[in-house]
Amino acid sequence: MARALHLLRGIPLLPLRVRSASTPALVFFPSLLRPSLFCTAIDPSHPHENAPATTATAAAAENTGAYTAKDTPQYCRSDNPDYRCWKDREAEIHKDIEPITFLTKDILHSNRYMDGERLTAEDEKAVVERLLAYHPHSEDKIGCGIDSIMVDRHPQFRNSRCLFVVRTDGGWIDFSYQKCLRAYIREKYPSHAERFIREHFKRS
Helix, strand or coil, rough: HHHHHHHHHHCCCCCCCCCCCCCCCEECHHHHCCHHCCCCCCCCCCCCCCCCHHHHHHHHHHCCCCCCCCCCCHHHHHCCHHHHHHHHHHHHHHHHHHHHHHHHHHHHHHHCCCCCCCCCCCHHHHHHHHHHHCCCCCHHHCCCCCCEEEEEEECCCCCEEEEEEEEEEEEEEEHHHHHHHHHHHHHCCCCCCHHHHHHCCCCC
């Protein structure tokens, strides 16, 4: 009897469904099914077969981009101090540039100005002080001096309008207000500028 029990221990147990009077017996043989159906199967050739379960889970999350609640990146949590600091500074930058951004879009996209028309003294002052002064190549744009700021069609993209510096010698050259804003943000908010620009400005 003891020997029989010893032999039985070496035989893998197979799940059986008890046969009722009207149902034939069903026997499942795992060895006949595809190995991929068993999530606990270990491939001897897998390089991570001996890795701890926690390491394997982390690797899977890294490869698939999936995270559990415990593994959620800290910067995405609203209770994280760095995240709150970023949101506060983001709102501050928005509030700072909103007036000049709104004015510039109104100049370019409304009917206030016709093509080739010079800006009013008030609008011109705002554009020069809040935009042109921060352009990365402002000195080249201004040249010998500013006679006026004009709105007209872009020299290459005729369906778009942009701002132009009209120089005292009669020459004129366009400039990008978005380049001016990016430079302004980088100068005033160096720690948060790149993230803000990446999230809120279209790529050039």
